[in-house]
Structures are given as structure tokens and as C-alpha cells.
Amino acid sequence: MSAREEILARMRRALDGAGPAPEAPREYRRALDADTDVVELLIDRLVDYKAYVHHGIESIAGALGEAKRVIVPADLPAEWRVGDAAFIEDEDLSTAELDTADAVLTGCAAAVAVSGTIMLDAGAAQGRRAITLVPDHHVVVVRHDQIVGHLAEALPRLDQTSPQTWISGPSATSDIELQRVEGVHGPRRLDVVILPD
Amino acid sequence: MSTAFPQAAKVALGMPQLRSNLAHATGTIRAKRAKVAGELDDWEQLRSAAAAIKADVQRRMPELAVAFERNATEAGATVHWARDAAEANAIAARITREAGADEVVKVKSMATQEIELNEHFEAEGLAAWETDLAELIVQLAEDKPSHILVPAIHYNRTEIRDIFRNRMADAPKGLTDDPAALAEAARLHLRRRFLSAKVAVSGANFAVAETGSLVVVESEGNGRMCLTMPETLISVVGVEKLLPRFADLEVFMQLLPRSSTGERMNPYTSVWTGRAAGDGPKDVHIILLDNGRTEVLADEVGRQALSCIRCSACLNVCPVYERTGGHAYGHVYPGPIGAILAPQLEPGRHDDLPYASSLCGACYEVCPVKINIPEVLVHLRQQGPHQAGEKAAMGAAEAVMARPRLWRAALGAARFFSRPWRGRGFVRRLPWPGSKWTMSRDMPVPPKESFRDWWKERER
Amino acid sequence: MSRIGLFITCVNDALYPQTPKAVVAVLERLGYEVDFPRAQTCCGQMHANSGYRGDATRLAESFERVFGSYDAVVTPSGSCAAMARDQYPGLIGSDIGERVYELSEFLLDRAGVDDVGARFPHTVTYHPTCHGTRALGLGDKPLRLLRAVDGIELVELPEADQCCGFGGTFALKNADVSSAMLEDKCRNAAGTGAEYLAAADNSCLTHIGGGISRSGGPKPIHYAEILASTA
Numbered sequence: 001m002s003a004r005e006e007i008l009a010r011m012r013r014a015l016d017g018a019g020p021a022p023e024a025p026r027e028y029r030r031a032l033d034a035d036t037d038v039v040e041l042l043i044d045r046l047v048d049y050k051a052y053v054h055h056g057i058e059s060i061a062g063a064l065g066e067a068k069r070v071i072v073p074a075d076l077p078a079e080w081r082v083g084d085a086a087f088i089e090d091e092d093l094s095t096a097e098l099d100t101a102d103a104v105l106t107g108c109a110a111a112v113a114v115s116g117t118i119m120l121d122a123g124a125a126q127g128r129r130a131i132t133l134v135p136d137h138h139v140v141v142v143r144h145d146q147i148v149g150h151l152a153e154a155l156p157r158l159d160q161t162s163p164q165t166w167i168s169g170p171s172a173t174s175d176i177e178l179q180r181v182e183g184v185h186g187p188r189r190l191d192v193v194i195l196p197d
Numbered sequence: 198m199s200t201a202f203p204q205a206a207k208v209a210l211g212m213p214q215l216r217s218n219l220a221h222a223t224g225t226i227r228a229k230r231a232k233v234a235g236e237l238d239d240w241e242q243l244r245s246a247a248a249a250i251k252a253d254v255q256r257r258m259p260e261l262a263v264a265f266e267r268n269a270t271e272a273g274a275t276v277h278w279a280r281d282a283a284e285a286n287a288i289a290a291r292i293t294r295e296a297g298a299d300e301v302v303k304v305k306s307m308a309t310q311e312i313e314l315n316e317h318f319e320a321e322g323l324a325a326w327e328t329d330l331a332e333l334i335v336q337l338a339e340d341k342p343s344h345i346l347v348p349a350i351h352y353n354r355t356e357i358r359d360i361f362r363n364r365m366a367d368a369p370k371g372l373t374d375d376p377a378a379l380a381e382a383a384r385l386h387l388r389r390r391f392l393s394a395k396v397a398v399s400g401a402n403f404a405v406a407e408t409g410s411l412v413v414v415e416s417e418g419n420g421r422m423c424l425t426m427p428e429t430l431i432s433v434v435g436v437e438k439l440l441p442r443f444a445d446l447e448v449f450m451q452l453l454p455r456s457s458t459g460e461r462m463n464p465y466t467s468v469w470t471g472r473a474a475g476d477g478p479k480d481v482h483i484i485l486l487d488n489g490r491t492e493v494l495a496d497e498v499g500r501q502a503l504s505c506i507r508c509s510a511c512l513n514v515c516p517v518y519e520r521t522g523g524h525a526y527g528h529v530y531p532g533p534i535g536a537i538l539a540p541q542l543e544p545g546r547h548d549d550l551p552y553a554s555s556l557c558g559a560c561y562e563v564c565p566v567k568i569n570i571p572e573v574l575v576h577l578r579q580q581g582p583h584q585a586g587e588k589a590a591m592g593a594a595e596a597v598m599a600r601p602r603l604w605r606a607a608l609g610a611a612r613f614f615s616r617p618w619r620g621r622g623f624v625r626r627l628p629w630p631g632s633k634w635t636m637s638r639d640m641p642v643p644p645k646e647s648f649r650d651w652w653k654e655r656e657r
Numbered sequence: 658m659s660r661i662g663l664f665i666t667c668v669n670d671a672l673y674p675q676t677p678k679a680v681v682a683v684l685e686r687l688g689y690e691v692d693f694p695r696a697q698t699c700c701g702q703m704h705a706n707s708g709y710r711g712d713a714t715r716l717a718e719s720f721e722r723v724f725g726s727y728d729a730v731v732t733p734s735g736s737c738a739a740m741a742r743d744q745y746p747g748l749i750g751s752d753i754g755e756r757v758y759e760l761s762e763f764l765l766d767r768a769g770v771d772d773v774g775a776r777f778p779h780t781v782t783y784h785p786t787c788h789g790t791r792a793l794g795l796g797d798k799p800l801r802l803l804r805a806v807d808g809i810e811l812v813e814l815p816e817a818d819q820c821c822g823f824g825g826t827f828a829l830k831n832a833d834v835s836s837a838m839l840e841d842k843c844r845n846a847a848g849t850g851a852e853y854l855a856a857a858d859n860s861c862l863t864h865i866g867g868g869i870s871r872s873g874g875p876k877p878i879h880y881a882e883i884l885a886s887t888a
Contacts, residue, residue, distance in 0.1 A: 003278040004266075007436070007487045011259040014495035021256040024249035028242040028448065045461065092475070095392050095426065115454075115462035128476035129425045129467075133418065134392070152447040160408050160443045161272060163473045166450075166466035171418040174458055175331035175347055176354050176376040177218075178225040184330065184380050185387065186418025186465060207833040516820045520837045553831060555824025555838070556706060558791035571792070575744075578708030588709075595704060595712035598667065599719055601696040608671055623870055633829040637836035638867025641672050648665055648674035652693050 032149030038113040039194065042147055045116025049169025050182050051190040057082060060105070063139045063191040067102035071135055073127030076105065080125075080141055090131050098134035104187075105139045106132055110154040111147045115168060118142060118192065119154060122162040129163050138187040140167070143195045199549040205525035206517075206553070218353045219522050223513045229459025230510055230563065236461070237451065246448045248567035251504035254439050255494060261406040261439045262485060268409025272471025274481040279433075282312035285484050289314060289398060289431050290321050292482050296429040298323075298395040302387075304413060304420045305329035306400025307345060307507050308433045308486055310529045311542075314398065325398065326390060328419035330383050337364040343523030343531065345509040346457050351522050354379065380417075387419065397423035397478070401434045402506065403449060404483075407442045410470040411483065414453060414463050424467050430478035435486050437503035449506060452565035457508035489542035498576040502537045504566040509534075511560035511570060517553055526550060533560035537573040540581070551577040605649065612643045619645065662727035663691050664720075664757070666734045666859070667699035673859045676733050679885035680760055683773050684731065687764075691731075696723045702740040705748065707826045717741075717749045729767065730757045733881045735789020735857045738762070743792055759789060759857060760881055761798035771805050777886045778808030782851040782875060784842070784865065786858040787820050799857045799880050806883060812849045816841070823864035839868045847874035855880040 001009070032038070043053050054063045061083030064070055070085040071093065081087045088101065107125030111118045118140055120126045125141070132138050148154050158164060171186030182188065209215060234240050254261060266276045279285035293301055301318070303309065303325050315325040315336070327336045331349040335342050338360045342348030349357065358374040361382055369382055399420070403412040411432055413420050424430060440449065454463040472481050494500050512518045512532030523531030528539035528547060536554055539547040551574045560570040583591075597603045618624050623639040626632065634640060661684065665677035677693075684691050701716030720741065724730045730753075732738055742754030764770050783803060789795045803809060822828065822838025829835075842865055846854050854875040856862050866877035 003280045003284060006280060007278050007485070007491060008259050008262065010487065010491035011262070011436075011494060014491050014500075015256060015258070018256055018497070021253040022249065024253060025242070025245050028239040028246055029237075030447070049464075099392060112462075115451075117462045122473065122476060128473075129421065130477075133421050133425055151450060152444075155444055155447055161410065161470040163470075163476050164466075164468035165421065166462070166468075167464065168460070168462035169464050171416070172464045173330050173376075173380050173417045175329070175334070175349060175417075176357055176379055178222045178229075178347065178350075179376050181376045181380045183377070184384055184417035184419070185328075185391065185422055203831050203833065206831060210833050210837050516822070516838050517831070517834050520834055551708075552827065553834075555787070555820045555822060555827045555835070557787035557820035557824065559787075559818070559820070562791055572743075575706055575708075578706070579710040581708060583708060587707075591704060591707065591709045591712055595709070595715060598698040599715050601698055604667075604670075604698045605695075611671060623867070630829060633832040634867070636832055637839060637871075638828075638864060639870040640867060641863060643672055644674050646674065648670060648677045648693075649695065651674060651678060 030150060030152035032114060036149050038147050038149045039144060041149070042111055042113040042116060043194070045113065046169070046192055049116055051169050051192055054191060054193045057195060060139065060141070060193050063193050064103055064105065067137060069101045071098060071101045071104040071131050073106055073125055073131065076107070076125050080105065090127050095130070095134065098130060101135045103137035103139055104131050104135040105141070107141045108146060110157040111142045112151050112154045113147055113149050115151065117151070117166050117168045119158060120165045120167070121159045123159060129165055132165065133186060136187055137189040137191070139191045139193060141193045141195060144197045199547070201527055202525060202549045202553045205527060206521040209521045209525045214353070215351055215522055216520060218351055219519055222347065222350045223519045226459055226513045230456060230513065233455040233459055233461055237455070243448055243452055244565055244567050247452055247565060248504065250440065250445055250448060251566050253441065254437070255500055255503055257441070258436060258439065258494065261441060262436055265404055265406040265409055265439060266485070268407065269471055269483055270409070272409050274409065274471040274483050277482060277484045279484050279486050279488070281488050285312050285433055285486050285488070286314055286317035288484050289433065290318060290323060292429065292431050293323055293396050296396050296480065300324035300326065300394070301396045301398045302326050302328050302390055302394040302423050302427065303332070304397065304399035304415065304423045305332050306398070306433060307529065308400040308435050309398060310342060312433065312486070312488060314433070328387050328391070328423060330380060330417060333383055333387070334360055337361070341524060342529070344512060345507050345530065345532070351524070391422040391426055394423070394427045396429040396431065397427040399423055399430065399432045401432050401438055402453065403440050403446065404434050404438045405440050405443050408470055410443065410468050412446065413467045416458065416464045418465060421465055421467055424469065425477050427478055429480040429482070431482045431484065433484045433486055436490050453506055453508055456510040456563065456565040492544065493541045496541065499537065499541050499573055501568050502534070502541060502573060504568050505534050505538065506566055508565055510563040510565065514559040514563050516555065516557060516559070526553065533570045534568070537570055537577060540577055548581045551581065608643070608647060612645070612647065615642045618642045659728035661689055661691050662724050662730045663693045664697055664724065664730050664732040664737065665693070666732060666737050668860050668863065669733065672863065673879070676859055676879040676881055679879065679881040680731060680733050682885040683881060686774060687768060687770060692727070694723050700737045700740045702737060703825055705740065705744055710748070714748050717745050717751070721749060721751050721753055725753060728756065729763065731760055731763045732757060733760050733857070733879055734859070735759045735786055735793045735795055736860060739788045739792035759793060759795060761795060761802055761857065764802060765798050771801050773802065773805070773884050775884045775886050776807040776888060777883045779853055780810045780812055780851040781853045781855050781883065782812045782814040782846060782849040783817070783880070784814055784821065784846070784854060784856045784861070785817055786856050786861045789857045790818070795857065802884055803855065803880055809883070812851045814849055815845045821861050821865050823861050828864060839864060843868040843872045843874055847872065849875065851875045853878045855883060
């Protein structure tokens with residue numbers, strides 16, 4: 001018998017006579033209170049994670065700071081390419097090329113205010129996963145209409161089977177005495193630019 | 198009946214630095230968890246939903262495992278099945294060789310710790326490099342993890358600095374014990390390895406049946422590196438990690454980060470489904486692991502242990518774990534969850550672990566998936582072997598207590614024979630096994646007049 | 658008025674007559690008539706939690722025989738009440754545990770009383786015992802009763818929710834870990850400077866008291882005895 005057949009047979013034997021489980025109670029929240037200012041809440045949570053927050057297209061240049069070589073996905077809106085940096089479109093750039101870039105500029109798929117989470121799903125203006133990982137500085141643009149209060153509101157907005165990265169602040173570790181330290185292997189600096197609709 | 202735990206615990210209790218490191222770390226994380234769990238006014242509803250979803254996963258495991266396999270395969274992954282550790286390790290080693298590699302980078306994974314993949318790779322002449330900071334510390338120290346989430350919780354910053362200085366060839370000169378400096382040293386040490394690795398090995402926190410997706414929850418970005426940069430990805434996933442639907446993440450991704458690191462959300466969560474053109478590994482393998490899980494599934498009471506999402510909240514609140522650390526448990530899963538999981542995964546080998554608990558219930562109170570750990574502990578005690586002497590004593594006690602007249606006679610005898618100590622009020626030294634009590638506590642002496650005597654007198 | 662059966666527990670039967678006497682005093686002061694069935698022995702918890710299911714089953718059956726006819730069973734032990742409520746359904750298929758009340762549950766939930774007319778002019782710190790607090794869900798019920806006592810000064814116990822390390826046979830099987838837990842509990846108790854350490858379970862108090870007897874600290878007392886006091 002193959003491992004597959006044997007494991008499935010063991011499962012069926014283990015469950016012999018077990019019957020179905022009762023329906024899961026789903027009485028938890030799926031949204032925040034209607035009067036919540038989700039933009040303000042998102043900003044609060046991002047700052048708590050030691051991310052930097054900016055407002056409006058014009059602030060993108062400032063968010064990029066001193067970066068000279070900035071990776072962008074090929075479909076990044078032209079009007080976001082603000083400032084003096086060289087914007088290098090990702091056309092299958094090598095790892096070494098990504099590693100020598102100063103920053104990466106992308107959009108996102110959704111943002112969850114209550115947990116300060118920005119979600120990428122490889123959709124428009126986001127590119128492939130490596131470009132938001134190798135450069136040490138990630139600048140991400142979030143439009144107001146992409147911000148939701150609650151995780152349950154964000155999940156339906158994602159392309160479920162595309163590669164996703166949910167980002168909540170810069171890379172961090174708590175492995176030494178449970179003390180949080182920002183900046184390990186992922187981008188050590190995260191700047192979030194919020195655009196009104 | 199094994200006495201490995203009490204003995205190992207005694208050794209650990211004699212290590213003041215270890216006790217102080219553990220008390221500090223578990224105290225910190227307990228406070229963080231309580232704060233962020235308290236922020237959600239629907240925490241109890243989330244726990245109930247999670248428990249019920251996991252119970253459903255257990256009841257429908259064959260169906261969900263097959264659905265996961267089908268959907269992952271359609272998305273371009275290759276799904277393998279492994280009955281036990283040896284089979285899983287052999288599959289992972291073969292894929293690594295076929296990819297033309299002799300080393301892998303690893304995302305922190307309890308499943309690969311459980312199957313001892315690193316040791317197996319080493320025996321086969323392959324190298325497996327841990328990339329999670331705490332796993333790296335443990336690997337450099339040639340030690341074993343002592344905590345599910347923070348494997349190096351038993352070390353403090355100074356000890357970690359010394360491990361880096363002595364064992365990490367490229368450790369920066371003048372490295373201090375500042376956690377930020379230590380994290381920077383790990384970044385430099387691993388960066389070249391990440392960017393050049395051909396094969397990565399991961400586990401998964403969740404496996405979504407409906408889509409064939411895997412989910413890895415992490416903080417440092419080492420996970421993203423391993424899941425994104427290499428050509429080949431091998432994920433070892435216990436069959437209990439299944440979730441029916443993608444939308445179920447709305448429950449578990451609220452509970453897991455808040456229960457484990459005490460954060461509203463962990464810095465990075467990766468979700469992938471098979472292969473994606475031009476994005477990440479081109480060769481994606483998933484090894485579905487049994488390794489004792491279907492045995493656990495067969496136990497109606499014990500199977501709830503398969504609901505565990507490895508958050509380690511139960512370790513952090515456990516008064517026993519806090520004082521002994523993880524190594525005393527002698528298994529990759531320590532603490533309360535280990536005390537119910539290890540004896541079930543490896544029957545007959547950890548029969549002292551269900552007793553490594555005062556049944557205080559702190560674990561059940563914080564468990565995000567509501568595993569009734571005290572209930573399973575008692576259940577396992579009732580299944581397991583007993584020492585002959587203890588069994589006889591318990592049987593004798595029951596024989597007396599089941600007969601009210603005998604019981605009253607026994608109480609009368611105790612009052613009579615304890616008269617010499619009554620003036621003092623307590624006994625300082627009892628013979629064995631009472632000596633186990635009086636090693637650190639006095640024993641009170643039965644009273645001159647019992648409640649029964651008083652009641653009888655009063656009724657007259 | 659309903660028939661109340663008093664379950665004094667085996668520990669009190671053997672060692673602490675003053676606690677069930679105090680329960681009788683409090684209940685009678687409130688106008689209840691209390692019955693003490695002499696055939697009672699033990700709830701079976703020690704056997705069940707040590708893994709002796711057969712022995713525990715026989716003791717549970719005996720409990721059911723002795724107390725089955727009462728409308729309410731009152732006991733000064735959160736742990737024994739939890740045993741009946743949590744484990745009897747699985748052991749003997751009985752829901753008698755629904756009618757077994759830890760004293761504070763009976764007073765607050767059934768009698769609707771929080772001031773039992775006690776006076777106790779002393780400083781007291783309170784240890785919430787694990788089974789009472791967590792398994793039975795007593796919360797702060799005993800404390801609510803204590804707060805209403807005339808003259809009492811309650812002092813907070815640091816790390817109160819930490820187990821004292823008793824755990825039945827745990828104290829013997831893992832004596833070293835148990836002792837380490839006890840040491841911390843005794844240190845915290847002594848640090849309060851209180852005269853008394855109160856709790857809802859004399860088994861835990863035997864453990865903590867046995868430690869304090871050596872290291873010094875507040876005198877252990879079951880909270881029922883404080884409620885009975887009118888001094």
C-alpha cells in the first residue's frame with residue numbers, strides 16, 4: 001500500500017463512528033464599529049510598529065529619502081514615480097541587482113487597520129515577492145479605498161491563490177529575552193504613503 | 198513508569214541562571230499576550246470558533262487532506278505523503294539531491310524538529326542551516342530548542358553573545374550583548390546564504406484545503422527569504438495543519454499572533470499556492486506528515502491535541518514550564534501541550550509527562566483553540582501504566598473510602614496514633630513516601646475532636 | 658425550604674473540623690437547615706486525577722448514593738465541587754454536579770447574599786485556588802463575600818493567580834517542582850504582611866500552610882471560618 005493510501009486508511013479507521021462535528025459558531029466580529037476612523041487607526045498601528053507614515057503623492061519623494069536606485073514593478077503608476085531617484089522597473093532583475101538597490105516602491109492589495117497590516121497579493125503595482133524583500137527599504141502606497149478595519153473584510157479582497165505577503169511593520173525579532181528588535185532579514189525600514197481617494 | 202521528568206526537572210531547578218532567564222522571558226510574554234488578547238471584545242467567540250473549526254478538520258481529515266492535495270497539485274505543487282519521520286526525511290533528502298544541492302536553508306518549523314530532519318541530513322552528508330534567529334542560536338550552540346516559539350528562551354543576551362563570539366566564524370569584532378547588535382550579526386551571517394541557496398525547507402502554520410495554499414507566519418523575514426529566493430521549496434506539513442477554507446484565516450490569524458508573540462499581527466505572513474510563474478520557487482514540494490498523528494486522531498478525548506496551532510501560550514503561563522524549562526520534558530514539544538502530545542505521538546515513551554502538571558488549568562484558560570489540556574492530562578493518566586506500590590495504596594484507600602464505617606474507623610485510628618504530635622500541631626518528618634511531602638512542608642496533625650463527633654454531640 | 662446536604666470533604670473530615678463547622682454556622686445564621694449525611698467519604702478526585710478511573714468511579718457512585726436526594730449540596734471546596742461538576746458526567750453519567758455548590762456559589766447565586774453578617778478585625782490576603790477559580794469559574798466570589806466582612810482589611814497577594822504547587826499527588830510525584838512553586842507562593846504571602854492567608858480549599862492551604870510553618874508568614878485559614886466569625 002502506498003503511504004498515501006495507508007495514511008488515509010489510518011485516518012478513516014481512527015474516525016470510525018465519529019460522526020460529523022457540530023457547525024462552528026461564528027459569533028465573532030467581522031467588522032469594527034461603524035464609527036471607527038480606519039485611516040487614523042491604521043496610522044496609529046503602523047507608528048506603533050515603528051513604520052513611517054506619509055500623506056499624498058508628493059510625499060513619496062520624501063519617503064524614499066536618500067535612495068538613488070529604486071526598484072518598481074513595471075505596472076507602477078507613473079505619477080507615483082516622484083523625486084530624483086532612478087526608478088528601475090523589475091524585468092526579472094537578478095538577485096544581485098535587487099540587493100544593490102536602495103529601496104523598492106510598490107502599491108498593495110489591502111490594508112487592515114486594527115492590526116496595521118498591509119497585504120500584497122502580486123496584483124496591480126505590487127510585483128513579485130522578491131522585490132519587496134531583498135531591498136532594505138520598502139515604500140508602500142496605500143489608497144484610502146484599500147483600507148479596511150478588520151481582517152475579515154480584507155481577506156475577500158485578496159486573490160486567494162496568488163502569492164501573498166502580509167506585512168505588519170518592518171522585519172523584527174523577539175528571540176532574545178522576548179524583547180522586540182526591529183530589523184533582521186526583511187526590509188529594515190518600512191514607509192507607508194497614504195493617498196486619499 | 199518513567200521518572201525522567203522529575204529527575205530532569207530537579208537538575209533544571211538547580212540552575213539559577215536558567216530559572217531567572219525563564220522567569221523573565223515568560224513573565225514578559227505573559228503580560229504582552231494578556232494585553233493584546235484583552236483588546237478584542239470577541240476573544241472568547243474567536244476561541245470557540247477556532248476550536249470548532251479544528252474539531253471539524255479532525256472529523257473530516259481524510260476528505261480535507263485529499264482536497265488539499267488535489268488543489269495544491271493543480272496549482273503546480275508536488276504532494277508527497279510520509280507515514281513517519283524516516284519516510285519524510287528520505288523524501289526531503291532525495292528532492293534536495295535531485296535539485297543538485299548539498300545544503301538547504303530552513304524556516305523555523307516544529308515538524309522538521311520533530312522528525313529530526315537536520316540530524317538526518319547530516320547523516321546523509323547534507324547540511325541544513327537554520328535561519329530563524331533563535332534556531333540559529335541553538336544550532337550554533339549545538340543545543341536543543343527549549344520552547345516552541347522561542348527555542349533559545351533559556352539563554353539570556355550575554356550567553357547569546359558568547360555563543361556568537363565563539364561559534365559564528367564571521368561574528369563582528371567587538372560584538373556587544375545589545376539585542377539589536379546580535380540581530381544585525383545574524384543578518385550579516387545569513388544574508389549570502391539566503392541569496393545563494395538553491396533549496397529551502399519549511400513547515401507551515403496552516404494548509405488550506407479549499408485552495409491548496411500553505412501559510413507561514415514569522416517575524417524576521419528569514420521565512421520570506423527561504424520561501425521566495427531558492428529554486429526549490431520543500432514544506433513538511435503535519436496533516437493536522439489543515440483548515441477547510443481560506444476565510445478561516447480570519448479566525449486563526451487573529452488568535453495566533455496575539456497568543457504567541459503577543460502582537461496584534463506578526464511582521465510577515467506568507468501565503469502561497471503551488472507555483473507562481475515568475476515569482477518564487479519553480480519546484481514546489483509538500484510532504485504531508487503522519488508520524489503518529491493518526492494514532493492521536495483515534496483517541497476521542499486525546500485528539501483535541503491535534504488542534505494545537507503551536508502558539509506556545511500554554512508554555513508561557515505554565516508554572517511547571519516556567520521553573521523547569523523545555524529540556525526537562527525530553528521531547529520537541531515541551532510544556533503543557535507537550536505533556537499531552539508527546540505521550541500520544543510516541544506511545545509508551547513519555548508516560549511520566551502527563552504527571553508534569555499540577556492541573557492548575559492556566560494552559561486551558563489561554564489556549565486560543567480551547568484545548569482542554571487538564572482534561573487530556575487526566576485522561577492520559579487514566580490510560581497509562583501505574584507503579585505497583587502506588588496502585589496498591591490507591592486501591593486500599595478506595596477500599597476504605599468506599600465503606601463509610603471503615604473510613605470512620607480509619608479517621609479514628611489516625612487521630613489516636615497521631616496523639617504524640619498533637620501538642621506541637623504538625624509533623625516535620627514523615628517516613629517515605631510521606632517524606633516527599635515533608636521535604637519542604639510540615640504536615641498538620643488530625644484534631645482531637647472530629648467534625649463527626651461534634652455533629653453527633655450537637656444532634657443529641 | 659430546600660434540603661441542603663453538607664459535603665465536608667475527606668480532607669476536612671480528617672484534619673479540619675473547624676471549616677465544616679463554620680459552613681454550618683454561616684448557613685444556619687442565614688436560616689438554612691443543614692443536613693450532614695454520615696455515610697459520605699470522598700468525591701474521588703485524588704483517584705481520578707492520579708489516573709485510577711475504576712477507583713474514582715466507585716467513589717463517585719457512592720457520592721451519588723449519599724447525596725442524590727438533596728436539592729443542593731454545599732461544600733467548602735472549589736476543587737471537590739469541580740470534580741463533581743466536570744468529571745462525574747464522564748465517569749458515572751451523572752449531572753449531580755449541577756447541584757453541588759462551593760459555599761460562595763451557594764451564598765451569592767442561590768441565597769443571593771453577599772453580606773453574611775461576619776466580623777473579623779484582621780488583615781487578610783486571599784489566594785484564589787486554581788480549581789475553584791478556573792475549573793469551577795468562581796472568579797472573585799469568595800472575595801466578594803470577604804469584602805463585606807466587618808473590620809476586615811484585605812491585602813492583595815502578588816502573583817495571586819499562580820498555582821501554589823499542590824496539585825494532589827503532583828506534590829509527591831514532582832516534589833521538587835512543587836516545592837519551587839510553594840517557595841514562591843510562601844514568599845509572596847509573607848511579603849503581604851497580612852495576619853491570615855485565606856483560600857477556598859483546605860487541601861491547598863495544607864500545602865501553603867505546611868510551607869509557611871517553616872518559612873513564616875500569614876496563618877492559613879479557610880474563608881468560611883472568616884465568614885463564620887462574629888468576634
